[in-house]
Amino acid sequence: MRIGQGFDVHAFEEGRPLIIGGITVPHERGLVGHSDADVLLHTITDAALGAVGEGDIGRHFPDTDPAFKDADSAKLLTHCWNIVKEKGYVLGNIDCTIIAQRPKMAPHIPAMRRRIAELLEADESQINVKATTTEKLGFPGREEGIAALATILLVQK
Ligand SMILES: Nc1ccn([C@@H]2O[C@H](COP(=O)(O)O)[C@@H](O)[C@H]2O)c(=O)n1
Numbered sequence: 001m002r003i004g005q006g007f008d009v010h011a012f013e014e015g016r017p018l019i020i021g022g023i024t025v026p027h028e029r030g031l032v033g034h035s036d037a038d039v040l041l042h043t044i045t046d047a048a049l050g051a052v053g054e055g056d057i058g059r060h061f062p063d064t065d066p067a068f069k070d071a072d073s074a075k076l077l078t079h080c081w082n083i084v085k086e087k088g089y090v091l092g093n094i095d096c097t098i099i100a101q102r103p104k105m106a107p108h109i110p111a112m113r114r115r116i117a118e119l120l121e122a123d124e125s126q127i128n129v130k131a132t133t134t135e136k137l138g139f140p141g142r143e144e145g146i147a148a149l150a151t152i153l154l155v156q157k
């Protein structure tokens, strides 16, 4: 068994879609990054890499490399998940938290779970996604950006 944790933050910017957990969430602004800025998939990628001692997303996909400009974070996660599988692991379970004042994530969580289950080749019952505000405190509370956390458990195939 191996355990990993992930944490990521992206800032809001006008004129971008809000992509979280591999789906587009309707909102007046999106997140900015070198890639599509999917804060939740980045967090999951970091947790998976951490669990197998493979560093972090930036080590595999440097944000100075034009090849990853506007990259689809689902593809980055799939690449890293293949590393996990090559090392002989499958998903035990993953628990994620999105930290956002707005928008309301609850209506979109079932679709996120479905997409994450697809990407991690697992059953939806192995994936938990939840959301919290920070009661208007700090950068998420001021709606400057969104953070995400994940804890992953891998088990031997
Ligand atoms: N962006 C968010 C934040 C929260 N939720 C849901 O609302 C519940 C209450 O949030 P508090 O921060 O006031 O505790 C939370 O448990 C989530 O179910 C959400 O959907 N989207």
Ligand SMILES: C[C@@]1(CO)OP(=O)(O)OP(=O)(O)OC[C@H]1O
Pocket (backbone or CB within 6 Å): 008, 009, 032, 033, 034, 035, 036, 037, 038, 042, 057, 058, 061, 062, 063, 064, 068, 069, 070, 071
């Ligand atoms: C994903 C990468 C690569 O496109 O860029 P960003 O979208 O800026 O994301 P970040 O979470 O800062 O981490 C890793 C990156 O190198």
